[in-house]
Amino acid sequence: MMNKPARSPANSPAAEPDRSRKAAVRLCPPKPSPSTSLDPADWAELRAQGHRMLDDMFEAMESIGERPLWQPIPAAARRSMRQPLPSAPTALASVHDDFLHDVLPYGSGNAHPGFMGWVQGGGTPVGMLAEMLAAGLNANLGGRDHMPIEVERQIVAWMAELFGFPATSSGLFVTGTSIANFMAVLIARARALGQTSRGSGVAAAGVSLTGYTSRAAHGCVAQAFDMAGLGSDALRAIAVDDHHRIDVAALRAAIAADRAGGLAPFMIVGTAGSVDIGATDDLAALAEVARDEQLWLHIDGAFGALAILAPDLAPRLAGIERADSLAFDFHKWGQVPYDAGFLLCRDAASHRAAFVADAPYLQRAGQGLAGGEHWPCDYGPDLSRGFRALKTWFTLRTYGLDALGAAMSRSCALARRLEQRIAASDALTLLAPVQLNIVCFGFAGADADARNAAAVARLQCAGRVAPSLTRIDGHTAIRAAFVNHRTSEADVDALVDELLDLA
Numbered sequence: 001m002m003n004k005p006a007r008s009p010a011n012s013p014a015a016e017p018d019r020s021r022k023a024a025v026r027l028c029p030p031k032p033s034p035s036t037s038l039d040p041a042d043w044a045e046l047r048a049q050g051h052r053m054l055d056d057m058f059e060a061m062e063s064i065g066e067r068p069l070w071q072p073i074p075a076a077a078r079r080s081m082r083q084p085l086p087s088a089p090t091a092l093a094s095v096h097d098d099f100l101h102d103v104l105p106y107g108s109g110n111a112h113p114g115f116m117g118w119v120q121g122g123g124t125p126v127g128m129l130a131e132m133l134a135a136g137l138n139a140n141l142g143g144r145d146h147m148p149i150e151v152e153r154q155i156v157a158w159m160a161e162l163f164g165f166p167a168t169s170s171g172l173f174v175t176g177t178s179i180a181n182f183m184a185v186l187i188a189r190a191r192a193l194g195q196t197s198r199g200s201g202v203a204a205a206g207v208s209l210t211g212y213t214s215r216a217a218h219g220c221v222a223q224a225f226d227m228a229g230l231g232s233d234a235l236r237a238i239a240v241d242d243h244h245r246i247d248v249a250a251l252r253a254a255i256a257a258d259r260a261g262g263l264a265p266f267m268i269v270g271t272a273g274s275v276d277i278g279a280t281d282d283l284a285a286l287a288e289v290a291r292d293e294q295l296w297l298h299i300d301g302a303f304g305a306l307a308i309l310a311p312d313l314a315p316r317l318a319g320i321e322r323a324d325s326l327a328f329d330f331h332k333w334g335q336v337p338y339d340a341g342f343l344l345c346r347d348a349a350s351h352r353a354a355f356v357a358d359a360p361y362l363q364r365a366g367q368g369l370a371g372g373e374h375w376p377c378d379y380g381p382d383l384s385r386g387f388r389a390l391k392t393w394f395t396l397r398t399y400g401l402d403a404l405g406a407a408m409s410r411s412c413a414l415a416r417r418l419e420q421r422i423a424a425s426d427a428l429t430l431l432a433p434v435q436l437n438i439v440c441f442g443f444a445g446a447d448a449d450a451r452n453a454a455a456v457a458r459l460q461c462a463g464r465v466a467p468s469l470t471r472i473d474g475h476t477a478i479r480a481a482f483v484n485h486r487t488s489e490a491d492v493d494a495l496v497d498e499l500l501d502l503a
């Protein structure tokens with residue numbers, strides 16, 4: 001890679017005459033002063049150390065199930081992180097030793113097969129390698145004409161095809177679905193109020209925008225309304241049915257009531273895979289409402305959208321292809337290492353209209369590095385952006401979509417196994433219907449809330465399996481979310497056995 005310029009045609013013997021005519025153009029810059037360059041004096045030594053670091057990480061990944069999932073951080077390790085500003089250098093090997101000793105053993109455990117807390121992905125060794133390559137390139141994907149942006153465009157095209165969006169759809173990697181949802185609100189807001197509102201502001205528009213989602217929606221949707229200057233109260237939390245899916249009749253009634261009250265409904269946020277129990281709204285019905293009412297339909301499919309890769313799960317996403325925008329995370333069920341959130345938008349022009357900005361230092365050119373009409377920075381608030389697309393491209397290509405989908409089907413089979421074990425036990429009871437990969441349950445009988453909370457803390461400290469907590473119908477529930485591709489039947493059984501031991 002580093003030698004590439006020396007092999008380029010401009011530097012080959014055939015190009016010599018041209019070069020001599022333009023002697024002022026130096027294709028090989030002088031070597032930087034050794035005293036200020038941060039490159040090593042001895043590449044061989046760095047290479048050897050680098051290989052050791054890579055091997056250590058492979059070993060840690062290979063043996064992850066043999067170590068505790070989580071352990072409390074010892075006071076000494078926490079103290080080791082309180083050091084004076086490092087003005088002077090420390091040997092790389094020594095910093096790496098500190099990492100091995102003080103950081104690696106005290107992670108949050110989401111790569112561990114026993115991890116079932118919250119909804120988090122497990123990552124893969126391939127994703128790790130790709131992340132290393134991306135860091136080596138140090139590409140900035142805000143804009144300009146270079147191949148890393150083509151990799152991101154490839155993912156956009158693939159996702160448009162996968163979700164049945166038009167080939168002209170736009171898309172962008174972001175940190176996570178929280179930000180992707182926020183951007184969708186900004187796009188819908190700009191479309192509702194018009195481009196000029198970006199200058200004059202929301203208040204000057206003189207209308208009160210209202211949005212609609214279900215009570216089961218993730219909290220980041222209300223936060224997005226807050227951050228968009230609409231106020232979280234402008235987001236109506238519509239009732240759900242007993243499977244935590246939005247009540248479509250109640251949605252229509254709420255829209256009608258707001259219109260009658262002089263407000264301006266502008267968007268619906270549907271959920272594909274609710275955070276608490278994995279419920280998916282009737283997306284086709286939401287598309288009907290959005291069409292009838294002329295509203296922007298956004299889907300929060302943070303983890304659930306990629307279930308489209310599993311043939312047995314895909315049918316429940318019917319209607320997703322009619323959304324105006326879709327947010328999801330490759331870093332959850334897609335197993336891409338953190339972070340890799342994504343926003344897909346049906347109408348690229350509406351997408352750009354919410355973010356495009358004029359800056360003389362970002363001018364586009366007909367040729368050269370500043371080429372290309374639309375840059376990624378026209379599609380979101382970030383200017384400097386890392387190469388999240390590369391670890392995603394490697395993951396999708398190396399494992400193949402079918403294998404990723406099969407891991408998701410397996411996650412759901414594990415959830416059903418847990419459901420069966422709960423049903424077979426007198427001590428445990430199910431607290432919400434199992435619909436996808438999440439099981440909410442708890443101890444039966446008196447004082448269950450406190451016992452559930454205490455049991456989860458005990459399990460987490462024991463470090464074999466780690467569920468988390470949520471609240472279902474006012475009760476504290478144990479929540480086991482199966483997302484990690486490493487989790488197996490043995491982990492489900494360990495969870496139940498350890499809980500029964502505590503009972």
Ligand SMILES: *Cc1c(COP(=O)(O)O)cnc(C)c1O
Binds near residue numbers: 176178301303
């Ligand atoms: C995880 C999640 C989010 C937030 O996504 P981040 O990637 O953590 O920002 C939003 N909605 C749902 C349904 C989620 O599960």
